[in-house]
Amino acid sequence: MEKENTVTMEELQKQIDTLQKKVTRIEKSRKDQLSIAIVSGDMDKILASMVISLAAAAMDTKVKLFFSFWALSALRDKNKKAKGKDFISTMFGMMLPKGRNKLGLSNMNMAGMGPVMIKMLMKKKNVLSLDEMFKQAGELGIEITVCEMSMDLMGFKKEEFIDYPGLRYAGAATFVADAGESAMQLFI
Amino acid sequence: MEKENTVTMEELQKQIDTLQKKVTRIEKSRKDQLSIAIVSGDMDKILASMVISLAAAAMDTKVKLFFSFWALSALRDKNKKAKGKDFISTMFGMMLPKGRNKLGLSNMNMAGMGPVMIKMLMKKKNVLSLDEMFKQAGELGIEITVCEMSMDLMGFKKEEFIDYPGLRYAGAATFVADAGESAMQLFI
Amino acid sequence: MEKENTVTMEELQKQIDTLQKKVTRIEKSRKDQLSIAIVSGDMDKILASMVISLAAAAMDTKVKLFFSFWALSALRDKNKKAKGKDFISTMFGMMLPKGRNKLGLSNMNMAGMGPVMIKMLMKKKNVLSLDEMFKQAGELGIEITVCEMSMDLMGFKKEEFIDYPGLRYAGAATFVADAGESAMQLFI
Numbered sequence: 001m002e003k004e005n006t007v008t009m010e011e012l013q014k015q016i017d018t019l020q021k022k023v024t025r026i027e028k029s030r031k032d033q034l035s036i037a038i039v040s041g042d043m044d045k046i047l048a049s050m051v052i053s054l055a056a057a058a059m060d061t062k063v064k065l066f067f068s069f070w071a072l073s074a075l076r077d078k079n080k081k082a083k084g085k086d087f088i089s090t091m092f093g094m095m096l097p098k099g100r101n102k103l104g105l106s107n108m109n110m111a112g113m114g115p116v117m118i119k120m121l122m123k124k125k126n127v128l129s130l131d132e133m134f135k136q137a138g139e140l141g142i143e144i145t146v147c148e149m150s151m152d153l154m155g156f157k158k159e160e161f162i163d164y165p166g167l168r169y170a171g172a173a174t175f176v177a178d179a180g181e182s183a184m185q186l187f188i
Numbered sequence: 189m190e191k192e193n194t195v196t197m198e199e200l201q202k203q204i205d206t207l208q209k210k211v212t213r214i215e216k217s218r219k220d221q222l223s224i225a226i227v228s229g230d231m232d233k234i235l236a237s238m239v240i241s242l243a244a245a246a247m248d249t250k251v252k253l254f255f256s257f258w259a260l261s262a263l264r265d266k267n268k269k270a271k272g273k274d275f276i277s278t279m280f281g282m283m284l285p286k287g288r289n290k291l292g293l294s295n296m297n298m299a300g301m302g303p304v305m306i307k308m309l310m311k312k313k314n315v316l317s318l319d320e321m322f323k324q325a326g327e328l329g330i331e332i333t334v335c336e337m338s339m340d341l342m343g344f345k346k347e348e349f350i351d352y353p354g355l356r357y358a359g360a361a362t363f364v365a366d367a368g369e370s371a372m373q374l375f376i
Numbered sequence: 377m378e379k380e381n382t383v384t385m386e387e388l389q390k391q392i393d394t395l396q397k398k399v400t401r402i403e404k405s406r407k408d409q410l411s412i413a414i415v416s417g418d419m420d421k422i423l424a425s426m427v428i429s430l431a432a433a434a435m436d437t438k439v440k441l442f443f444s445f446w447a448l449s450a451l452r453d454k455n456k457k458a459k460g461k462d463f464i465s466t467m468f469g470m471m472l473p474k475g476r477n478k479l480g481l482s483n484m485n486m487a488g489m490g491p492v493m494i495k496m497l498m499k500k501k502n503v504l505s506l507d508e509m510f511k512q513a514g515e516l517g518i519e520i521t522v523c524e525m526s527m528d529l530m531g532f533k534k535e536e537f538i539d540y541p542g543l544r545y546a547g548a549a550t551f552v553a554d555a556g557e558s559a560m561q562l563f564i
Contacts, residue, residue, distance in 0.1 A: 008385055009196055015392050016203050022399050023210050029559065030218065030406065032368065036375075037562070039424050041483065044257055048227050048375075051337070055360040061368065069420055070483050088497065095484060107229065107258050108283060121276065121341050149427070153497050172431040179560050180408065180437065183217065184367050186225070186375040187412075187424075187562040197384055204391050211398050218406065220556065224563075232445055236415050236563075239525070243548040249556065295417065295446050296471060309464065309529050371405065372555050374413070374563040 033062040033182035037175050040188055041070030041096070043103035043115050043130075049188050050133040056184075057140040064182070066175040068147030072154060073097040074130075075146060075161045082157035089155020096154070099162075100130045138165045145170050216369065221250040223367035224374045229258030229284075231291035231303050231318075237376050238321040244372075245328040252370070254363040256335030260342060261285040262318075263334060263349045270345035277343020284342070287350075288318045326353045333358050409438040409558035413551050416564055417446030417472075419479035419491050419506075425564050426509040432560075433516040440558070442551040444523030448530060449473040450506075451522060451537045458533035465531020472530070475538075476506045514541045521546050 034056045038049050053063045078099040097103050105114040145168040179185040222244045226237050241251045255263055266287040285291050293302040333356040367373040410432045414425050429439045454475040473479050481490040521544040555561040
């Protein structure tokens, strides 16, 4: 009887260990983390991304932003210039907004009057400006990754982007890997 | 031997209790719930939001919608008016669509002909109208929250919005908190 | 004492079994799966969808795409024609882009010059074309479902769509059901 018991105890322990492993795997596969793929370069969409990200970071949720396509405009530094661009990259660089303060609205842009109005209102209503939001994002450890494929496609160079703590460069696989273990994923 | 056994039994119980707590935490952190941040105010995007929400609610999934920026237009009641607005809020109020039946399309809007065509087709094909979808949403307990920052920015007042059961007002932090414990999150 | 032990052992086993069931339910409720509702028909958005999907599929993540509204244009086969359409469906068919190579950009479309530039750049930078991406998607087992309501609304017929392995037709409920058990959901 005792021996039987012992065996069963070992069996129970084994079952518990197996369960423990599964639970650990589940916990690791869904971290308290927010991953956002930002593809849009409209001022309102970038604003929404930053407002959500700052709210999440304030709750100690890890935030990882993946900037691609049009969103790269929001990461350009108006005071920086890249050299040695080919013709088409130079053209793209001229046509796309140079930095987060030059972005248009997805709606009611009205040849640039819309964004001016929104910025005035944000100031009046004491909403943080995009500049301040990016600063805070950096301080709160929000991770920003630049999509390498988009960068290559649009001819942007690393030396054109804003100074941001730990700015990274990676491909879509990195976004998917991060998003897969995040509790929240968004596409903006 | 018996004593040894007893100790091990207690240990096993402890391990099971620890596991049980972890599993409960996991279950609570990922409810059968759909959170949508709706930022777009295009008719097609609002339609998509409602179709997905109603489908989810029909499957007993809890649905929480967070309306912000342009999407606020969809919550305006054309028969209601707010008093005491400042100049810029009055202007915004005039420029933005007054209610879900005045929304434009993100594509092929054709100066308002597009939405008219879509509405005709929806009727012909027996798809619920947006009016009916919002009614059903209320009946199915779909929660709607108005983004307070957007409201403040655009100068909208509570008395301008539609009558909707339990309409709430909150900030982005509420969206993030809800989204974090939802099995599904979308940004539209 | 022994009897007591035995009882406790049974109890422990019961607790372990209950936990095991919960863990299994959790595992099933959050598969290594990516569900995307693609509503936009812009070339850049379809590109983003495919780049993310292929990256996920390459990591052995199951990918399920749900094409609706404007995104149906991306699934049209330019060489196929549907018969017996009513007037409004024929009009829609004429106005909407015929296939993934006719899509416009959400930004900088410049009357079709934007997409031409992007395609040139993609070729130059050795990025897969949309044609190649769809081919690879099929080979990697990425599932594509056509939204039946959108199809009906826009008057598209099954015989107009591209040949794609296992192309499915279903409603929003299918998207929600799939998304609910996916680790990742996106709305594009």
